Amino acid sequence: MKNKEYWLKAIKIAWPSVLESFFLALAVIIDTIMVSRLGPSAVAAVGLTNQPKFIGLTAFFSINVAISAIVARRKGQGKRKEAHETLLTGFILSVILCIIITSIFLFKSDKILELAGSNPDTHVKSKEYLDIIMGFSIFSVISMCINAAQRGCGNTKIAFYTNLISSLVNVVFNYLLIEGNLGAPRLEIKGAAIATILGTVVASIISFSSLFSKKSYLSAHFIIEKKIKAKARSLITITKIGLNMFVENIFMRVGFLATALLAAGLGTDEFAAYNVGLNYLSLGFAFADGMQVASVALTGESLGEGNKEKALLYSSICQRIGLIISIVLSTFLFIFGKDLFKLYFKEEHIIEYGVIICRFIMIIVLLQISQIIYGGTLRAAGDIKYTLFSTILAVTFIRTIVTYILVKIMGLGIVGIWLGILSDQFSRFVFLSLRYRSKKWLDMKI
Template sequence: MKDINNNDVEEKTISYKKDPIRKDVIKIAWPVLIELLLGSLFGMIDMMMLGRIKNQAVAAASVAAVGMTNQPLFIGLSLVQALNVGGTAMIARYYGAKQNERIEIVLKHVMLLSMTMLTIPLSILGLTFTQQIMSLMGAQPDALQVGSNYFKVIMIGFIFQSLNMSVSAALRGIGETKTPMRINLKCNFLNVIGNALLIYGLLGFPELGVTGAGISTALSQVIACILLFRYIVKGKSIIKLNIGNKFKFDKNIMYNLVKIGLPASLEQMVLRTGILLFVRIVAGLGTVIYAAHQIALSILGLSFQPGQAFGIAASSLVGRSLGAKNHEKAEAYAKKTRKIGSLISTFMAIIFFFFGPQLVGLYSTDPLIIDSASGALKIIALVQPFQSSQFILAGALRGAGDTFWPLVATSVGVLLIRVALAYIFVINMGFGLMGAWMAVFIDQLVRWVFVYIRFRTGKWKHVKIR
């Protein structure tokens, strides 16, 4: 009997190792997951460095300035990323269909459209109306004073960051995720070193405070841009960029980019608007409760990463399979990415549920903050399976070029459900922070239902691109 059981276990182990679908998913997803997790960690280190500036008033104003300038920057980056969704989907399709000659044309169109329609106009706006934008975000005079130059430098770096995102999205479209990971991690590490030198004035460098952090961040984006472009110009990848080839406008590629990218851009705008309204409702609960909410959001941000990583893997693998006209394989990839991502999210949910107070204690020693935020983490734990599944299946739909239904899901879930229920639970029924997070849970559940039903119809397999 023992021999039979041992044979069963051995056969299952061999089957697990030989599963080509699982192997492809892990191969693409793990570098993205590492990149996203460590990127978040480096971002946290940046904030910690600013918080340790000797003058406490300057330190507080610097942290506030970075938080406020990040909001308009994130809006710009989310719009650029939405356009890149179209590029990733098309490149994955052409790669799967073995039409590699069209890949370079797509990349050039994405970069040109991104630069002319979004990046350069937004950078000019940021540089011209720095004070007004920061004031709109709620910056007080002290944050305005220390943060204005930081914002201007960051908006220059935004140009290079946008180019990096376009090239990385193209590489991910063919499943090449290790190169963007290596380059971005190197540059993030250099950014941390640059922060230490320029914030504090170490080793003879000028002590520039938060402006130094901006310069270091922008320089790291420039270096990443140089490394990524050198990689594709030298022809080390299927993604090639031949500077000598004359650019030829292709109306079919533009049509595809608008068809896929426009709903994705609208989705990001809806999401950002909904989050802004939601934050205003929570802010009315007072400073301490709002601090607890921000801590819960910070921890929730880390939990996004597995869903995003496996969503990117799903986009690439589904797009490639549909390009090769293998619909069954496309569905198998989507289901496998969802399964693996959900397992990771369930593990994180258990940690959030049982170790919430300990996690929040890393951020604050205030008993009210710990109690409020750890209560929110229990709801976040319940959100995890739906959030991860929704992220990954939406990634699969985007890889197929089906971006309309993720837009519908986000519009209904965030604007109609999250904001409306948060107002009812927090303002009308007096449930406080727990009420706000109950609204988040229902929002994620509704979005999951929309995306899951759309995925189950199978209509995404037949989305045509020119």
Template sequence: MKTSFKNKDFFKALISIALPITLQNLIASSVNMLDTLMITSLGKESLAAVGLANQVFFFYSVTIFGVATGSSIFIAQFWGKKDTMNIKRILGISLTIASVLGMIFTLAALFIPEQIMRIFSNDIKVIKLGVDYLRIVSISYIITGISFSYAVASRSTGQAKMPMVVSIVSFLTNAVFNYLLIFGKLGFPQLGIKGAAYGTLIARIVEIAIILYFIYSNDGNPLAGSIKEMTDWNNDFIKKYFKTAYPVILNEALWSLGTVLYSVAYAKIGTEAAAAVQILNTVQNIFMVMTRGLANACTVMVGNKIGAEEEEVAIEYANSFMIISITLGMFLGIMLFLTSDAILMFFKNLTPELYATSKKLLIVLAVFFFIKAFNGTMVVGILRGGGDTRFSMILEMAAVWLVGVPLAFLGALVFKLPVYYVSALVCMEEVVKAAVGIPRIISKKWVTNVITDM
């Protein structure tokens, strides 16, 4: 198996792309961590309410991530050819879809928040708190969709530093306003869970303002398209876009819906289980930042090489990324296992039962972490970066809907297992995904030039 470990250009490109993305993801995850730490002090009902209400945002954000990454397949390959005209057209499609989806999710959260919360919980207090949070934070959805589109496109054109800087500012803005509005400091009203929602909304507004300023104030930025340039499509162009991008969009939408159903299954176990899962997700996001940065770097680097018609180099890159992802995943899994008690010390006012449940969930995550890291690079980095979007869609859909979701509800509702055992059952989807995906990587059938004839 050929690798690129002796190629200095490989590591130079890897670091220049992955490091800013990792830092951006770390900052974004730290925002979530900070929210959770602050809300923990309000009680397990508030913690469960925010975690469950944010499943709506999670479903939306992962779906638009699918739109943005589906578009980035084209943008990375067009950037390999330095074709800026078509980059702007693809970005325009991405922005349009993200905005339309954002409007749909916002209207749902504004007008039927109680019905949405009842899907997740029967706890009246959790439902009421979740409704309060959802109505405010939903206003940020469209803004987030636009930010996502520009940020992912920036990475695909080698501008990974900009999204990182934006995330730093967003983190600081969110942290300050969360502190002021949750607890009522420096003369601001004490809003509790509503304060967390307003903090998020303010941070998103600041975020999009900086992104637009950066892109349109720099002459020659490949993403600085006019409305006319970004909507200069014909039917043939749109058909070719959706032929490659729809599997990614559908994949992310259905994968995230499956993950939302995991949360429904966990919440059926009880409010304490829902609160523990919110802690788990927060810690998982922190530990996944490096692996996500690696996967995104893989998408860009593999896509660039295929677009430049250097397919053998793209295969060598893919092999290298697989080895790195497994090694990194094992290291982080061991670290999580050894530091689970220290991590939980950051979460204040946990009851002994919630502490014990959260620790067992972290141990389950630690055991399966290496395979999660590998699968992220395999699906997002290699298969999608290589243009093999249909196979990656079928792989993830089968793993989630034929393995993960059935096992989650069997464990929670039929066998009535504790939440940490249900979480372990859900991780079986990762095992299936790796077993089916590895032969596809070895076959090299994933190498596809998607921009031919566009």
């Protein structure tokens, strides 16, 4: 194998992130399987909260992408103090925004869920779930922020351990609280939400404690010893990258929400099948996100060193690993698609929806994994305006317009929904792969 040492380093950085994302996605799948014992309406109710919840967390996802990219670049430049300033500034910004966003959701959750497409079958359950998840989102925000910084400096193992243990806590308390097993109270939807929060509490504790490890590049002791403070220059840099990412995410969520509303309009059973399909699609995202983390850390650090050839090599290796993963996942979905939906539903007509959905997902993941890694590489290099443009065009416009025409005008139902999703993934793959191959990103500065 050519460049064996680069492959080994890429795998070393990638595997904790890949497994971390996989276990997070798996926990959501198990979560939904447990909730499905309460019926398709319960699955639909939890699914309704997904887009509002992710819209609420968009600001933090954006800040975290910026933190990872900046910390990776500063480490490559040998600027450890500035890397710590980035973490501290991003952390304080995240906490302030979390207080504001949580307050908005708690006061306006009824209206938010109505806009998301709730109906009499799902509204009350959705509100119970969303109020708990967003009310205690501070723990998730703390964990995500610290883990993002750790990933940026190449420490992907802490995020892996954090989220693995968090997922295990979530699953255990799901078992106890949803149906009231082993003498625990039967809380149903509320139990699923509480289990998720308990998992994030544990995650935040583990993430915070990682800053006190003597081996950690990012260290609370270093912050105290050097009297590091949040700096305006760090805030400006985070804002510059994060704001573009925030706008990108908002437009992306608008597209996702439009698709969810069209799916909800097909009926409770179709919407339940659609949400389970998203769970399985999230497996593709999980693997892609893990490889994206590796690409961001390795590409960003290489560009910080001024080594363009090395950055190009690492990004190429991450793409190849992602392609192998996507082929394996696609094959798995082809063989076991029907059985996967039987884990959730007994109703034969919903299972048949699932077979159709899995056929689409097995094609989508081949595009999804590649385009996410391309996007991560471009953002790590600072090419954020192009990724913003491509996301807005693909998700907000192409996906929404295609899905609307196929569902509302042509009446293709669940097939129209997933053809719309496929059109989005194909478009982003084309846009981002062309930009990556142009190599313009290699000359950008952060």
